[in-house]
Amino acid sequence: MAGEVTIVDGSTLPWVNGRAVYDSMEPAFRDNLGDPDRVLDLFSRYWMRSLWLDPATSRRIDHVRTEPGYRDLCEAYHDSVEEALFLGGDATLSAEGDFQAGDYFWRPPGWVHAAVSDQGFECVLMMEGEAPAEASGRVSRVIRPDEEAGHNPLADDGDPIGPRGYVRRMESRFMVWRDHDDSVTRLTTADGPALKSKTLSHNAFSGSASVLVQVPPAWTGTVAATGRERFLILTEGSLTAGDATLEPCSLVHIPPGAPGPSIDSAGGATLLVKVGSPR
Template structure:
């Protein structure tokens, strides 16, 4: 189990971030002489990273006036849950706090912001199930923005979950007991006291990105182990996992099959979460 309290973490400056990127990303950001003035407006706190697959998740904070130096596509799925601010994506549209996208590989875009924005940004990296390849950045002309330039057949280009773009406020809270019909064995998970917004999901593997709302008094029957790897970022409220308390800005990662204490929430909590498969749990 990994827990990170982002409120207690220092922001990493964008220039350091650039230097730590994989060459496939770093060497394709645009004109070298403009990188310092651009990336000084980019800050991040790393939530999770897997060097093997190049999967990563970051809390990012872009300062007013940040703009990508070129349009580009990634060989990886890119995903963002917006916390606040404004972001324009070429070939796509405008995003603000509470908005979300999951973009399949190969679609050309660039990002800019007027007043700045913060969000949870994920590059899926190598994932057969989610039709995603290693993280990369490949420069393309602005005229191609919004097009998929790696896969001519649009149906195929949409990959595992489609090009999802939505305002999460317009997505319904689904009762846990209804959502659980599409999941694994949830008997230990107090599913009667949670609701879910499904933002994107993979019907084949069960992998999904969701918002979870725990009602006050929520309590799992632990210790237990989830069937899938879980990532969760707390948006509001708080809950405990054994001795650990997670509150706004806390990030939790647990591995498939890893035994943990059951979660409990006295006041309730809301989080953005990613699961690598169907949700289910066994006693541990």
């Protein structure tokens, strides 16, 4: 039996300082942030809204912003896939380069990196957690020497790029909006209105994907059921999902087999659509 759709109105969630969420982190992440005497000072510059958290798999989706001067205390890798879409500000990731609004990465487990931001940044930050089809393990953080930045010390134990490849820095602002292939995302019925999209990452084996979808003004549709889990994350504009009027950054979770809500947008919107593997 299909589960129920969950709608999270991100604009109503309070910003929570990193000091307050420290104890809720996965121990394998929290206990490997670097010098314990400096961690709470670092996290005082980190703010988040939790859009999704699944303790069973450790998957999380967070709306994150940092204050100027944020700097990770050490280089590290994760056993989980990490994925992010930047919404504003700027950040430098030692493994992937300089990021600004519209830039995206999908990082397989094992790649050593650290983040630095003089200006501060805002992003949707996603840790995949346990997902065998994505070659992703539980959320963790493993401290590594600085000289390993941009390298994968796990490479000898398996595939270093995973089933989606290593998307180091996708500059979506330089990508063309194309006619949207709705066969996986299933955002509307077969005869529904046309959409435009940009594919950010794609699993070559399962068909799972992360896609930016452009919803035009005055668009109305009903999200069809499919055998895949889906997350619709509103990053720009506004829309109505069912009875809820949503602003950025809000989330709609649609379990496998469940029909999604009706969606309409008077002024247009942009969605980050995460589609999982078939169930």
